[in-house]
Amino acid sequence: MRSWNDYLFPMSLVLVLLVGWEIAARAVGMSYILPAPTEVVLKLWELKEILILRHLPATISIILVGLSISIIFGVGLAIWMSQSKIAEKAFYPIMIASQTIPIIALAPIFVLWFGYSIWSKVVVTVLITFFPITVNTFDGLRSSSKELKELLLTLGAKKRDIFFKLYIPSALPHFFSGLKVAVTLSVIGAAIGEWLGAQAGLGYFSRRMMTQFDGAGVFAPILLLSLVGIVLFLFVVLIEKITLKWRKTG
Structure with a gap:
């Protein structure tokens, strides 16, 4: 019952917002600008085959490839920076500066390249997801207990033992926190990239529907993108719970 009560308020709030949206859309009567939620759902059902069979796989592939690259290189860079002050001073400011550049302004350049x-x-997705994964993992590696490190050294532990038995367990909760942010951002990155230049994908399809003044057609792939982001987030939460069974959640 407690778990249902936790979800009761947000579900009620979403329901109220949807009802308000439905009423406002019906009152305005301009579905090409503000389609009602029911119209969006019906359009999604109508276009389910072309969206799910053609455009969804294109978007999913971008998300998975971009996230994989961000995880591999982001974690690698975080480990390097945690072990080398020179690497930290060289790359950390560059990562911070990269977040001040609007990605949507760079996306057309990537299309040209x-x-x-x-x-x-994929490049757009990587630029958006690389930062939270790298920074959170780096902070997690630095958060390891110095007292435990000294204890392990006293007991004769080697650097490899300290890394796998102290640094990695300390960094894992931070890594998953960054990954949960990154998976939602990856959906945005894929959509932005497809919006500005693609031949398939949910973002591309939404843009195509906009040129046809089909409001419900614009929102239908956006709804599907939202569902993809939610599923990815819940998947990461599940993996986190399985991996971090040793952590006390209180």
Whole structure:
């Protein structure tokens, strides 16, 4: 009962917002600008085959490739910076500066460089997801207990033992926190890349519907993108619970 009570308020709030949206859309009567939620759901059902069979796989592939690259290189860079002050001073300011550049302004440049291939969208996704994964993992590696490190050294532990038995367990909760942020941002990055230049994908389809003044058609793939983001987030939460069974949640 406690778990249901935790979800009761947000679900009620979402329901109120949807009802308000439905009433406002019906009152305005301009579905090409503000479609009602029921119209969006019906349009999604109508377009389910083309969206799910063609455009959804294109978007999912961008998200998975971009996230994989961000995880591999982000974790690698975080480990390097935690072990080397020179690497930290060299790369940390660059990562901070990269977040001040609007990604949507760079996306057209990536289209010029890579064309309409998957890589122009992957680069956008990587730029958005790389930062939270790297910074959170780096902070987690630095948060390891100095007292435990000294104890392990006293007991004769080697650097490898300290890294895997102290640094990694300390960094894992931070890594998953960054990954939960990154998976939601990856959906945004893929959509931005497809919006500005693609031949398939949910973002591309939404943009195409906008040129046809089909409001419900614009929102239908956006709704599907939102569902993808929620599923990815819940998947990361599940993996986190399985991996961090040793952590006390209180």
